[in-house]
Structure formats: structure tokens, C-alpha cells
Amino acid sequence: MVSLFEFAGGDEALHRLEELFYSKALADPVLREVFPERRPHHVEHLTWFTAESFGGPTRFTENLGFDYIIQMHRGLKITDAQRQRFVEVYLAALDEAGLPADEKFREAFRQHVDFGSHVAQQNSLAETDEQLHPLRAVPHWTW
Template sequence: MTSLYEHAGGDEGLHRLEELFYDKVLADPVLRGVFPERRPHHVEHLTWFTAESFGGPGRFTAELGFAHIIDAHRGLRITDEQRARFEELYLEAAEEAGLPADQPFRTAVRSHVEFGSRVAQQNSHAETDEQLHPLRSVPEWQWPKE
């Protein structure tokens, strides 16, 4: 079976998604506290993370390591409103990026961003390592079960 990474169009498709998404969050007043300014390499790192999670190359783990994403979210204190807006903008960006619109793929994308935003939110409120979400590696996302 084709991986989610291949179905999305590989790095090219995922980079298009992440670039559109990043532009959206930077301009969004609800997410201003989470994304206050454009950071170099952020789109690239988002692309690496999604690519690896969807069955593509393991660059995120090799180049940055999962601790990078934990550290990036610590102290942000992401609200439920911000988490929901993040998910909404991500799904809008997937549509605008021209990613495949078939239901199984879109279900996988939705579940991926919902899970990831919940992990990020939990980690953003953690004051100790014990309060962090137990996930310590890039999750391997799969096609939804029929």
C-alpha cells in the first residue's frame, strides 16, 4: 500500500501544505501568542516532521530529535481555542495545498493534526517532565482502519 507520504505528494506536497499553514497561523490573531514571529527553517522542520510521521524520510529525528518539538511547545500554555484554531487552519491549508481529497487520506490528516495538537497542548502546560505527554518519538501515522 502507498504510504501517506507518497499519497500526499512527498516532500513537495507536504512543503506546500506546511508553507500555506505557517502563513495562516502567523496571520491569525488567535494564534499570535503561539506563533509571534516567522522563524527561519520552521516550514522545513514542519515538513520533515509530517513527512516522517507519514512514512517518509526520517530527517526530523536524525537532524533535530524529538526533544526539539517538546522544547518548542513548553511554556506556550496553548488554550483549547488555540488548539481548535490550529486544527482548523491546518485542514484549510491541506485543502488549499491541493492535497488528495479522498476520505481515507483526509481522515488520516485530521486524526494526525488532532492528536498532535493535543500532545502539543499537554506539553505546553507541563511544568515537570512527568507532566509531559509520554510520546518521545515521531509517531508513525497509518491509513485509517476500514
């Protein structure tokens, strides 16, 4: 079976999606505190993470490691409203990026983003290492 990475259109499609999502997040009043300014490599890192999650190249793990994403979220204190809006903005970017409208693909993507937003929120609120989400590797998402 083809991977979600291949089905999505590979690096080019995922990069297009991540750029659209990131631009929307930076402009969104609910997400402004979580995304206060454009960071030079954020789109590239988002692309690497999503690609690896969906069965593509393992660049995120090889170049950054999962602890990187934990540390990026620590202390952000993501609210429920911000977490929910993050998911909404991500899913809205799918159409604009021209990713497949296939129902199974969209459901897998929704589950991936929803799960990730919960992990990020928990890590953002953690005051001790014991309060961090137990996930310590890029999750591998399939159909």
C-alpha cells in the first residue's frame, strides 16, 4: 500500500501545505501567542516532521531529534482554544494546498494533527519531565 507521504504528493506537496499553514498560523489572532514571529527554518522542520510521520524520509529524527520538538513546545502554555484552532487552521490549509480530498487520507491527517496537538499541549504545560507526554519519537502514521 502506498504511504501517506506518497499519497499526499511527497515533499513538494507537504512543503506547500506547511508554508500555507504557517502563514495562516502567524496571522491568526488565536494562535498569535504560540506563533509570535516567523522563524527561518520552521516550515522546513514542519515538512520534515510530517514527511517522516507519513512514511517519508527520516530527516527530522536524523537532523533534529525528537527532543527538539519537546523543547520547542515547553513553556508555551497552549490553551484548549489554541489547540483547537491549530487543528482547524491545519485542516483548512489542506484544500488550499491542493492535497488529496480522499476521505481516508483526510481522516488520517485529521487524526495525526489532533494527536500531535494534544502531545504539544501536554508538553507545553509540563512543569517537570514527568509531566511530559511519554512520546519520544516521531509517530508513524498510516491508513
